[in-house]
Amino acid sequence: MQANVNLDQILEELDATGTLEGIQGVIVKLRNAFGVDHIIYHWVDSAGEQYGCGTYSDEWRDHYIAQSYIRVDPVVIGCFQRFHPVDWKRLDWSGKPARAFLADAMKHGVGNQGFSIPIRGPNGQFALFTVNHTCDDAEWARFSELNSRELILIAHYFNRKALEFEPERKGEQSRALSPREIDAMTLLAMGYSRAQVADTLAISEHTLRVYIESARFKLGAHNTTHAVARALSRGLIIV
Amino acid sequence: MQANVNLDQILEELDATGTLEGIQGVIVKLRNAFGVDHIIYHWVDSAGEQYGCGTYSDEWRDHYIAQSYIRVDPVVIGCFQRFHPVDWKRLDWSGKPARAFLADAMKHGVGNQGFSIPIRGPNGQFALFTVNHTCDDAEWARFSELNSRELILIAHYFNRKALEFEPERKGEQSRALSPREIDAMTLLAMGYSRAQVADTLAISEHTLRVYIESARFKLGAHNTTHAVARALSRGLIIV
DNA sequence: AGCCCCCTCGCGCTTTTTGGGGAGTGGAAA
DNA sequence: TTTCCACTCCCCAAAAAGCGCGAGGGGGCT
CATH class of the missing domain: 1.10.10.10 (Winged helix-like DNA-binding domain superfamily/Winged helix DNA-binding domain)
Incomplete structure (x- = not known):
């Protein structure tokens, strides 16, 4: 795990892409550059709609959705009430469903260490940018301290890109109110x-x-x- | 106007401070470091309460509040519907009240160039981080392109700090809806x-x-x- | 000058919403 | 176990919102 990242280059590439596949490609590159297990951008719409992009396995993603884990996942719940990036260790995993969820996640290849950044856009839009890895606490602390700022920026740019894909924003122009x-x-x-x-x-x-x-x-x-x-x-x- | 900023040092100082005066001091340092006319952090509460911190004159701030300019200010209105940082020139200043507001602002020492970053926190919290200056378009474009990333990060850290000060967050944690x-x-x-x-x-x-x-x-x-x-x-x- | 929009006001009517009660189940937490 | 809370159901009278028909003055744009 090393942080050998050319941030400018990656952000430029993200900016230039116009497809979901392109974004997925950027995520993989990012993961390799950071040398971590997983990177995930997870868009959460309160209407229950989710849109994810990242390196988790398809099984885990489908399983996550099928189980409605979004209502259990301490990462989502915790980040939703916070502003700053949060280390998974500092979340509340004490609940029974939360622990079952964690066990299930690990079984599907999710690493034991995580770092998630909540992001909010207009109209209550909410998204998560997560870095996930398997290592011990000390190494993880070093990693997250080293890279937290870059990750915040990356999260910001990801969300900006994601908002471009939001469908209805442009068509629905209403006359201004007096x-x-x-x-x-x-x-x-x-x-x-x-x-x-x-x-x-x-x-x-x-x-x-x-x-x-x-x-x-x-x-x-x-x-x-x-x-x-x-x-x-x-x-x-x-x- | 030059961007000779030691970001780490400033963010550390911001992090360390525990008072509003401290934050105000950091803002002044930031302004000097960036060599711009004004830097403002402007918190807009969901209850309509405002809390500002920055280098605008007291008269202008009081006048702004007294006039309820928050409902007219194209910067606030524009940023409220956007996610990414926005240059003031790209906002809609065509309305009559907007132009009157601009004229009034300039009379109170607000520069002609501006760059504002919308920030959103939990529970619909909304804030703006603004850099303001007087110069021509080319110089401003150069400045904002050079510093936009640093400014995003700074905005993020400011909001994080501001959330610490929010008094009622803990007390009036409105119970979540079922x-x-x-x-x-x-x-x-x-x-x-x-x-x-x-x-x-x-x-x-x-x-x-x-x-x-x-x-x-x-x-x-x-x-x-x-x-x-x-x-x-x-x-x-x-x- | 004509058009369109913004601002202002009137009366009467129907439908919807609200606010005051009360009552019982089941699950989860203390 | 008891005590919360979420969820479900009910009546009735008063208040609020919605909808119809009007009316006129002022400002800006073409």
């Missing part, structure tokens, strides 16, 4: 009732209603809650 | 009416109501729309 509509949506998102919003904006409740309906129409929303949700996830309003 | 509550919130955010949600989840509408109320309670929300908005901005659900 200032009053933004006010209305914002206050509604803050929990105000229509009466309170109208009062806050110093307009009649009917006028407010017009704004809400107009915003709903522009956003293609079925109801107020939907409109607020869309405005939020499109970044049109900030609460 | 699976059914997440289902309910998600479907509501997708625009379904209660009847449709109940139907989709194959439960009675009354039962659904219990979930919604429970979720509302857990999220400290005044009404359903508020609950959905909070769940969204905390990253508990994704639409």
Whole structure:
């Protein structure tokens, strides 16, 4: 295990690729460069959709999905509440399902040492970049200390690339909301009732209603809650 | 403007500090090291609370907050929908309020060139790390290309530090939603009416109501729309 | 000048949502 | 074992949201 990596070159190659196969190729190169067992980029969508890319065996990946391990995996759970990269040893493996999961993972060739970086994008996107290896604690500590910064950057670039593959971002361009509509949506998102919003904006409740309906129409929303949700996830309003 | 920075040393110092003043000191050092006009770390809370740290003048900061510029600022709005660092020139400054904001900003000593990095943490936390300067486009392009990676890393470390200071993170760790509550919130955010949600989840509408109320309670929300908005901005659900 | 959009306001009506109760199961943790 | 919590079901009255019909002034763009 040695960190003999030309970061620039790898990031450039990642940047240049336009296919999933290309990304997979970069991952393999990265693994070889770092001299570790596995590198995985794991995209987690809360709708239950997952998209993975990495050097784990196909069996393990399929097994992971089939078992819904994502709801058990301490790496995912732990990283989801953290910001900084985390060593697997510092996670909570005490639960019974967690230990069963770990045993199962090792049986499928997952190494005993791991280092995962949580990454978050717009609209609640969440992903994990993981480096996995088999070695003793001291060696692993040395490795992760040496390379953590490079790995953070690599994780960042991977996610940036992954977001490019996100399908619907470009097609769905909605008209921008008017200032009053933004006010209305914002206050509604803050929990105000229509009466309170109208009062806050110093307009009649009917006028407010017009704004809400107009915003709903522009956003293609079925109801107020939907409109607020869309405005939020499109970044049109900030609460 | 020169990039004569000892990244390791600065990050170490940041890591070692335990006070806001210390962070402020690191920012000033960073600014001097990079030789730019301003460096700002700007935290935007899901409750609308802001917390800033940087070299902008106090007047500008207070003015920014007083004017609720956060809802106008194209940097905030633009970064909120993006993942990768963004040059201010690539943002949409066409709106009238945006231009007024820009003029106001420049009057308060904000430079014409900027480079902002969006950062996201757990529970929908969002922050911006910004480098600001006054120079021509070519020089700025050279600078940002040279330093973008270092800046990403620095932004990452700043946010990590900022999360340590977050007071209520530990106290007000809003209880996570139960699976059914997440289902309910998600479907509501997708625009379904209660009847449709109940139907989709194959439960009675009354039962659904219990979930919604429970979720509302857990999220400290005044009404359903508020609950959905909070769940969204905390990253508990994704639409 | 005409068009389109933004802002503002009115009344009445139907449907949906909400808030106040209460009640029972099963599983997991203390 | 008891005590939580998640999950399921029910009634009723009040509040809120949605939908229909209107109306007019102002600003900007072509």
